[in-house]
Every structure is written in structure tokens, then in C-alpha cells.
Amino acid sequence: xxxxxxxxxxxxxxxxxxxxxxxxxxxxxxxxxxxxxxxxxxxxxxxxxxxxxxxxxxxxxxxxxxxxxxxxxxxxxxxxxxxxxxxxxxxxxxxxxxxxxxxxxxxxxxxxxxxxxxxxxxxxxxxxxxxxxxxxxxxxxxxxxxxxxxxxxxxxxxxxxxxxxxxxxxxxxxxxxxxxxxxxxxxxxxxxxxxxxxxxxxxxxxxxxxxxxxxxxxxxxxxxxxxxxxxxxxxxxxxxxxxxxxxxxxxxxxxxxxxxxxxxxxxxxxxxxxxxxxxxxxxxxxxxxxxx
Amino acid sequence: xxxxxxxxxxxxxxxxxxxxxxxxxxxxxxxxxxxxxxxxxxxxxxxxxxxxxxxxxxxxxxxxxxxxxxxxxxxxxxxxxxxxxxxxxxxxxxxxxxxxxxxxxxxxxxxxxxxxxxxxxxxxxxxxxxxxxxxxxxxxxxxxxxxxxxxxx
Numbered sequence: 001x002x003x004x005x006x007x008x009x010x011x012x013x014x015x016x017x018x019x020x021x022x023x024x025x026x027x028x029x030x031x032x033x034x035x036x037x038x039x040x041x042x043x044x045x046x047x048x049x050x051x052x053x054x055x056x057x058x059x060x061x062x063x064x065x066x067x068x069x070x071x072x073x074x075x076x077x078x079x080x081x082x083x084x085x086x087x088x089x090x091x092x093x094x095x096x097x098x099x100x101x102x103x104x105x106x107x108x109x110x111x112x113x114x115x116x117x118x119x120x121x122x123x124x125x126x127x128x129x130x131x132x133x134x135x136x137x138x139x140x141x142x143x144x145x146x147x148x149x150x151x152x153x154x155x156x157x158x159x160x161x162x163x164x165x166x167x168x169x170x171x172x173x174x175x176x177x178x179x180x181x182x183x184x185x186x187x188x189x190x191x192x193x194x195x196x197x198x199x200x201x202x203x204x205x206x207x208x209x210x211x212x213x214x215x216x217x218x219x220x221x222x223x224x225x226x227x228x229x230x231x232x233x234x235x236x237x238x239x240x241x242x243x244x245x246x247x248x249x250x251x252x253x254x255x256x257x258x259x260x261x262x263x264x265x266x267x268x269x270x271x272x273x274x275x276x277x278x279x280x281x282x283x284x285x286x287x288x289x290x291x292x
Numbered sequence: 293x294x295x296x297x298x299x300x301x302x303x304x305x306x307x308x309x310x311x312x313x314x315x316x317x318x319x320x321x322x323x324x325x326x327x328x329x330x331x332x333x334x335x336x337x338x339x340x341x342x343x344x345x346x347x348x349x350x351x352x353x354x355x356x357x358x359x360x361x362x363x364x365x366x367x368x369x370x371x372x373x374x375x376x377x378x379x380x381x382x383x384x385x386x387x388x389x390x391x392x393x394x395x396x397x398x399x400x401x402x403x404x405x406x407x408x409x410x411x412x413x414x415x416x417x418x419x420x421x422x423x424x425x426x427x428x429x430x431x432x433x434x435x436x437x438x439x440x441x442x443x444x445x
Contacts, residue, residue, distance in 0.1 A: 134440035164440040191435045193362045195353060198390055201365045203431045210369065225439040 011258050014064045014109030019102050020084060025170045028092075029135065031076065032102055034085040034110065053085050056117035057142035058249060058277045062257050063087065064109030068098040072254040072272070074139035075113060079146055085110065088138035088170065114257040116277045118143040118247060123219035124153040129211065131204060131232045132161045133224020137170050139249050139276070140223045144178075151183055158185045158211050162204035162228065165190050166197050185211070204228065205235040215240030222280075223249040226287060233280045243281025250276050250283065266292065296321050300396060303344055304369055305420055313413050320402035326350075326389035332372065337383040339375035340400050348393025353386040363435070364428075365390065371424050376400030377417075 017034035024030050036053070055061075055075050064070040071093075077086025091100045102108070120143050128147060132140045147154060159178060163169055169188065178186045187207050189200040200207075220236050222229045229248045236246055252264035252271040259273030267286040269275065275283075286292055296318040300306045306314060324343075326332055332343060332350060343350075345368050352364040352372075363385075366372055372395075375383055381400065407414030 162440065164438065168440065191363075191438070191440065194358075195351070195360050195362060195388075197362060199365075200349075200367070201351065201362045203434045205434075206431065210367070227434075227437060228439050231434060 014111050017108050017110050019104050019106045022102055026168050029090040030100060031088040034108060055113040057146055058118040058139060059113035059115050061110050061112030065095060065098045069095040071095045076138040076141045079142045090135050114272060116275055118221050118277055120146050127155045127213040127218040128157045129220040130159045131222045133228040134163050136224030137161055140221060143221055156213055160204055160207045161188045163190055166193050205231050208235040220246045244279050246280040247277055248280050305344055305371055313416055316406055316413055321396050321398040324395055324397045326393045328389055328391050330389050332387040333383045334386050335383055339373055339381040339383050341397050342376045343372040343395040343397055345370045346394045349390045350393055351388050351390050374425055
């Protein structure tokens, strides 16, 4: 299993961060940057002296909005960029709706980072296929940035991004940059569009059929709705890839983030502790069980 | 100048087809080119031609309450207008070139007549068209699920 950066000494105590910047991605999705609040020596002692914001691509933090509650949110920033934490959130519940009103200077509690990481190191020397669906681009973004920063360590790199319509596209500055990145086969496809859209329309699995990669020397990273990951994994296997080389990031009801409370249990695994990134062959059978 | 047959055998749709059958199909075909914005066909038109895309891209559109919506695009390797094999042979969508597009156009009436006369040819063509139709149906179901709509935080 791939583990990332270590969590603070007491993983149940949140550290205080301030919102440094906030930007809208879409009508209901936004990204905000966090930086540590200035802390006194007594505070640092209480928090185990932990001021590091190091994380591994794919890991998540528990973000605490005081008075409302705590939610698990993947880290969407650049792992090479020290000094700030970046998260991207969609407003779907009472806590995330609360986050949508955050303004620079406000305080957020942070526990983490937690969970397993995308195996970017283990994938060196191989073809890379990254398939992101909808908001699933956010947990993949740190891996994409690392792979592109270290592009020579990999063979062919494919990045396929599917979303509902052009209005739902995230990280538009990144998308423009990735379109113009040499040695990156980057495609966006949407489920439907009006006639002003000049890009692809159709399901993301269509892109897999046309990609030229060596199935025995490829690693795939998938993140998006489970049904999208299921169909994508099946399409990759139809091309000859092995389930152990296909990695998926799962989302469950994570509460404690350290494998104690059991809310995120998926069969024998706790998604918060053993995931969220899993080899597909480890979870494919579990995901096929209705209601699990 | 390349023959239509030599163009066709490079296309994945025709991979593995016997030479004699390729020649028979090519006898119903011609190479065509569409400029950006030009319609290959419109909804309701007679489905007398299907297309194998060689270069470019084509958007498939349907008229909806808020104007034309694009629900699929086809790219090199793609096949357009399966309505040529299904009575009453009418196009069910609009197809518009999104950029300069080069394709092989095959006359549906000509091919239907040849398939009636030679069921082996008909079976080979059906073996190639049925997966296209099944993929389209699967993809349409996938799109109907609206999987990206909401849920992930």
C-alpha cells in the first residue's frame, strides 16, 4: 500500500488555518487556499509542533468549519508547492455549503493529511493513463502536476477528462496549459453541449479505445463517480490492462479519518485508512455488491 | 492517386475484410470532403449514405427545446449514419463538420442491394455495424445516468 506524508502527532486535533484566497470554479464548486495561522510556542507544543503541509498526491484532509462540522476533502494543490494547502469543494450538503461562504482571513480547522496516495513513484518508466470524471479531477490534480513536472520519468502520458457539459469544467487555467503541453495527450469530453462547443462530446470510455499504450507497461489513475470508474476500468481491461495496475480513488462517509469509527467501512477495508486510493482488483468485487 | 480500396483497408472498420468484399463495397463509395460548419446530413433526410471518417470531426446534433444540442462527436475511425440499414432509412440526427473533414461516403441503397444479393457480404457488414450500434446504445445509457451531476464533495 502506498502511504504518503505523516499525519500530525495527534490526528484528532485540528490545526488552525486561515483562508488566503478563494475562487469559483463553477456555479457550485470553488477552490480555496489555506495557510497556517500564526501560532505561539504553547500552541505549537499542543499541536505537536506540526507546521508541515507536506502531502502526497491523492491524500485528503478533514476540514472543520467551526459550528457546522467536518468533511473529508481531497487536496487539489501542487505537492511541490510549499506554504499553502489547496482544496476544491462542491456545495452538496450543509457543511460544504457553509464552506462556500468562506472569505479570505476566516479560520478553518484542518486534520491530516490522511490516506493512501496515487502511486506516481511506482509508475515511473511506464505509460500513464489518467481518467478524471467531474469533480474527480481535483484529487488527481496533484498527481498530474507531479507527473508533468517530472515528465521525463514516464513514457506516454494520457489525460482524459469527462464532465457533464462545458460549464462544469474545473481548473480552466490548467486545462488551457495542458492543451498546450508537449508530450501530453490531453482530451476533454462532455456528455452534451450546445453548438458553440468545438470539443468532443461523448463518454470518456470512447477515448480509451483510441489511445495507443502498452497494456503491460501502463498504470492508470481513475477518479470520478463510481459508475464512471467501473466502466473505465472495464474498458482498460478490455485493452489488456491488469486490475492491479488500475488505481481508483473512492469516496465514503469518512468521519474519524484514522480507521476507528467504521463509517467508511467497505468490506474488510476502511476507505479513510486503507484508501482512498486502491488498486482496482482489490475493490472491484466489493463495489459490485449493491448497497455496500 | 490512391484507390478507394487502399483507403478503406487502412480503416479499422474494414480490418479483416476479404479483398473481394472490399472491392464490392468500394464500388458503392467515393471520397468526400466537408468544410467547417457544413452539414453532412440533416434530421429527416433520406439515409442514403453512411460515412467512414478519415480526418476531422463531426458533431451529431438534435433539435431540442433550447436549440440544437450536440450529444456525440465522431472522429477519425468513427462511423456515421447507421440509419442506412434500418427502414424507413431516414436520418435521425443532424451531422455537422466541426472542422475540415475527409470521409469515405458509401451509398446505402447500392450496398443494400449488394447485401441482398450476397448474404456473406451482408453478414460481414452486419458484424461491423452491430458493435457500433451496441456501443452507441451503451454510451447513450451512460450519458442518461448523468453520472457527473452531483455527489462528490
